[in-house]
Amino acid sequence: MTRKRRRLVIVLASLAGLGSAAALTLAAFSDNLVFFMTPADIAEKNPAPGQTIRLGGMVEPGSVHHATVEGSPAATFRVTDGKAAIEVSYSGILPDLFREGQGVVAVGALAQDHSFRAQEVLAKHDEKYMPKDVADALKKRGYWKDKGGVPGS
Amino acid sequence: MDATTAIPARRAPGRSLHRFANPGRFLRLAARVQPFLTWPALLLTAAGLLGGLFLSPADYQQGDAVRIMYVHVPAAWLASSGYAALAAASFVSIVWRHPLADLAAAEIGPVGAAVTALCLATGSLWGRPMWGAWWVWDARLTSVLVLFFLYIGHTMLVRAFDDPERGYRAGAILALIGAVDLPIIKYSVNWWNTLHQPASITLTGAPTISGSLLWPLGLSTLGITLGFWAIVVARLRAAVMERRIRGLLSARAAAA
Numbered sequence: 001m002t003r004k005r006r007r008l009v010i011v012l013a014s015l016a017g018l019g020s021a022a023a024l025t026l027a028a029f030s031d032n033l034v035f036f037m038t039p040a041d042i043a044e045k046n047p048a049p050g051q052t053i054r055l056g057g058m059v060e061p062g063s064v065h066h067a068t069v070e071g072s073p074a075a076t077f078r079v080t081d082g083k084a085a086i087e088v089s090y091s092g093i094l095p096d097l098f099r100e101g102q103g104v105v106a107v108g109a110l111a112q113d114h115s116f117r118a119q120e121v122l123a124k125h126d127e128k129y130m131p132k133d134v135a136d137a138l139k140k141r142g143y144w145k146d147k148g149g150v151p152g153s
Numbered sequence: 154m155d156a157t158t159a160i161p162a163r164r165a166p167g168r169s170l171h172r173f174a175n176p177g178r179f180l181r182l183a184a185r186v187q188p189f190l191t192w193p194a195l196l197l198t199a200a201g202l203l204g205g206l207f208l209s210p211a212d213y214q215q216g217d218a219v220r221i222m223y224v225h226v227p228a229a230w231l232a233s234s235g236y237a238a239l240a241a242a243s244f245v246s247i248v249w250r251h252p253l254a255d256l257a258a259a260e261i262g263p264v265g266a267a268v269t270a271l272c273l274a275t276g277s278l279w280g281r282p283m284w285g286a287w288w289v290w291d292a293r294l295t296s297v298l299v300l301f302f303l304y305i306g307h308t309m310l311v312r313a314f315d316d317p318e319r320g321y322r323a324g325a326i327l328a329l330i331g332a333v334d335l336p337i338i339k340y341s342v343n344w345w346n347t348l349h350q351p352a353s354i355t356l357t358g359a360p361t362i363s364g365s366l367l368w369p370l371g372l373s374t375l376g377i378t379l380g381f382w383a384i385v386v387a388r389l390r391a392a393v394m395e396r397r398i399r400g401l402l403s404a405r406a407a408a409a
Binding site: 010019030033034036094095096097121123126127132135136 | 209210211212213214215219224244247248249263281282284285286289291292329330332333337344345346347350351352353361362363365366369
């Protein structure tokens with residue numbers, strides 16, 4: 001075996017070892033690498049009230065209620081993943097992309113009554129990009145697959 | 154510096170893999186290739202940005218913020234593919250001790266760090282109005298930040314030794330270890346739930362970006378990619394010439 005060939009074998013073997021070590025580590029820490037928990041995850045794992053968690057899912061169409069509390073905007077809405085839903089209350093300004101039927105991630109904690117108090121609400125954008133007239137045309141012809149999400153609503 | 158820093162003629166000429174190890178041959182070839190990288194890069198980037206910023210329509214949800222994509226997405230693809238090239242050069246350098254591969258790895262590093270910084274900065278500017286946050290610690294954003302630190306670390310490590318050969322060895326090992334981050338970046342949005350959206354353009358399916366928004370992205374991706382390689386080739390030519398001049402100067406000093 002020449003020195004070049006030996007180096008090649010050593011490097012390839014080290015890379016294979018490193019790759020599998022990384023894969024096993026990531027698989028083991030998978031629970032901590034997720035950015036948010038869905039309502040079904042929360043129902044299953046039952047985190048303690050007051051513990052800060054991120055709740056992610058879709059804003060249930062028809063569940064958003066805007067209000068004004070002590071002069072600042074507030075909102076309540078339900079976040080669902082199709083299996084379970086959680087009532088969320090938030091006071092503050094919602095991001096531009098927040099609308100019914102749209103993905104959302106809320107940072108906050110569960111209260112004693114199993115509703116969710118959000119300190120921060122992030123809108124999640126999907127991978128679909130199209131101009132407004134195309135979106136309108138799709139809706140007009142009934143090809144729109146989203147349940148809600150009317151632009152500008 | 155002594156005469157040994159000049160690139161030694163280690164290889165027998167004519168062997169296919171090592172033909173371009175000859176720095177003289179590389180300089181002649183690179184000088185001929187350079188204009189075919191630089192000019193198309195400038196023209197295509199200008200056309201892509203003109204199309205993206207003025208001619209293409211706004212997105213139905215994001216409005217004009219979608220135009221950040223025409224810089225962000227090419228920068229993100231280049232950050233990853235540039236690192237793949239850095240890792241490939243490091244592999245060649247560590248196994249075959251190819252002198253040109255050492256220099257290529259050292260010169261790709263800073264350019265890769267710059268496009269990764271561009272990707273992170275534009276992503277942050279998009280995230281603030283769209284998500285409502287400049288930065289979140291989800292798997293995609295964090296793994297790209299790690300890539301940025303890998304580029305910076307490699308750039309500094311390669312230049313940290315008095316003996317450049319030792320710097321190249323250490324840098325090559327770091328670059329190969331860091332290559333683990335590439336599949337993590339690519340699949341982070343599929344393996345874990347993240348705030349970052351999954352890929353719109355895949356090898357297997359139709360793109361989920363409308364055609365009128367897609368064509369400027371193709372142009373700017375081509376342009377920015379060619380620009381990346383134009384800068385890398387220019388840096389590499391300068392590095393080869395610098396090495397030659399150092400070798401000549403030290404040979405002259407030794408003779409005097």
